[in-house]
Amino acid sequence: MxxxxxxxxxxxxxxxxxxxxxxxxxxxxxxxxxxxxxxxxxxxxxxxxxxxxxxxxxxxxxxxxxxxxxxxxxxxxxxxxxxxxxxxxxxxxxxxxxxxxxxxxxxxxxxxxxxxxxxxxxxxxxxxxxxVSGGENVPLQVYQGGYASDPATGRMYYTGGYRNSQKRKKRKEKRGREQSMEVTLEKRVPSPPWMQVLDASGGDHSAQWLEGAGGPTLLYGTLSYVRYGKKGILVGFGGVNPDDHSQFEDPRVGGYRNMTQIFVFDIDSQKWHTVRATGGRGISDIPDSRLNFCAGVSSAPDDSSFQITIYGGYKLSNVAPTNRVHVLTLPTFQWLDVTPVNQALGDGDYGRQTPRCLMWKDAQMIILGGTIQGNHKSNNTVVNTAACNATHPPILVLDTTTFEWKDTFNPDRTYSQPQRVYQLLGGDWRGYNKLTGPKGGFNNSELADIFSTTVKRVDQPVAFPALSPSPLGDPQAPSNVGAIVGASVGAVFGIVVAVALAWWFFKRRREIPDIPGAAHGQFGKPELDGTERSQAQKYGPGKFQSYELLGTVPANIHALDTMFELDSTSTAAELAAGKSPIGELPERPLL
Structure with missing residues (x-):
């Protein structure tokens, strides 16, 4: 408990x-x-x-x-x-x-x-x-690995990094002519392949660590959850390989991973695969090796492509942070350099390392925090860790449809497949992409099967209903948004019926002969006894596309031939004209 x-x-x-x-x-x-x-x-x-x-x-x-x-x-x-x-x-x-x-x-x-x-x-x-049970499956004190979460299932993943060996030694160091001090050195050693899986699908109170399936050492790289396969995949790349000592004279320094080396973990089969990425328009589209960058994921409206957008990081090529933006397009595994031409609303001539990328509704990537420095080895001075400096802000917003920096976050912005992406894949803003894999195809049938299907889109909660303080609240009780919504709707229905009956009774009691009582059918009551309705229309050539009404309906709906469905247990409720509609929230989210 x-x-x-x-x-x-x-x-x-x-x-x-x-x-x-x-x-x-x-x-x-x-x-x-x-x-x-x-x-x-x-x-x-x-x-x-x-x-x-x-x-x-x-x-x-x-x-x-x-x-x-x-x-x-x-x-x-x-x-x-x-x-x-x-x-x-x-x-x-x-x-x-x-x-x-x-x-x-x-x-x-x-x-x-x-x-x-x-x-x-x-x-x-x-x-x-x-x-949390299952602690024996977790190596303690592991440093700067890749991590990702699948909030729809309640499973969270952490892999790679360095393991702290806990071995310490001391040595004397001279500082100046007369001063000396004792310095404690902490040795870090490469970790063996492993993965930590935190499973909270049964609720926070029953969370457990599961035994992982190994994996690459993603030190200072990124790991992203993407809705491919039967249960989703994890995509990792970049950072440092601590077992590669070929790039530097110092044998203790690991080598940078090439950004064409993409690791794919299929959650259903618990297997890792490696795919080689290419440049969409040539080698110049492939990002330089880097560490301490961030990534966010967007999907085409029809899920025929997914974009992993990355920003910033520390580049090996110029020994300084970068301000460039790249996109890895799946399932073709092609890189595109989509750096905005106008950097005035970005970091300008500076770079940013250790930022955090947070994607909102596929359409806007919020870049929060990080260390801002000059983006060249001749001038890589840190400029944002002293006094407040509005010139180097803590937060940026990137439009992931147009790949432009914005001066304002727009909560209602919707996503379309970017033109530079669909021109590469042979589709349009909705998706309809003709390319379904890398040039020459996947190197094994398992990968081809994984990228031939997607996990159903589940909209995440965009707000929680206000709850009254309760000193006796049970932290073990699972959250139940559906029950809250049902109770709210039931309460509203009861109030409406009570008011309608009271008004009817009042009119009967007055018994004014020259003003007859209103007929029952004339009352302006909400009609909560409606039946399930759906609108079915063709979506594209010979296809149907459905969206469950659990979240925001895609924009430009007038331009789509789309079928919108309610859950089979749902009932469409209508209010009479002039009444405010009762908003419905999604069902209880899975933990």
């Missing part, structure tokens, strides 16, 4: 001023809010690079200004637990997450325990320390 801390505490406005810098923070989007914590921060009226025992969040149903300091009116915060074991002061902590819950996982933290992890449930606004 998790240890509960606090209950339904409302988010409160900060008084710390505008946010100028965030470095090494953990970030994730859950329930329509962008959360971030840990790392270091600089506020307009505070010290540079300070630790904050806070969980910050930005509501993504509202617009905010990008390419500037983040206004204090654009984000909120709540206190993190005061427990001494909470890793608020970590520079290597990450967020694993489900539909409702953030997991504060610190794989390299001295006090970290894989069997006791702090969580934050965004639906009921509660922190808890959760006991």
């Amino acid at each position: 998790p240890a509960l801390l606090g209950e339904a505490k409302a988010l409160s406005r900060r008084a710390d001023g505008d946010l100028c810098t965030a470095v090494n923070q953990a970030s994730a989007i859950v329930g329509g809010r962008l959360y971030f914590a840990m790392g270091t921060y600089t506020f307009a009226d505070g010290p540079a690079q300070s630790r904050q025992r806070k969980l910050f969040s930005i509501p993504l149903n509202e617009s905010f200004n990008a390419h500037t300091v983040l206004s204090s009116n654009s984000f909120t915060s709540i206190d993190l637990p005061s427990d001494n074991g909470f890793p608020y002061d970590s520079d290597t902590g990450i967020f694993l997450y489900t539909n409702t819950t953030l997991w504060f996982y610190e794989p390299d933290y001295v006090g970290s325990s894989a069997t006791n992890i702090w969580t934050y449930n965004a639906q009921n606004d509660t922190f808890a320390q959760v006991t």
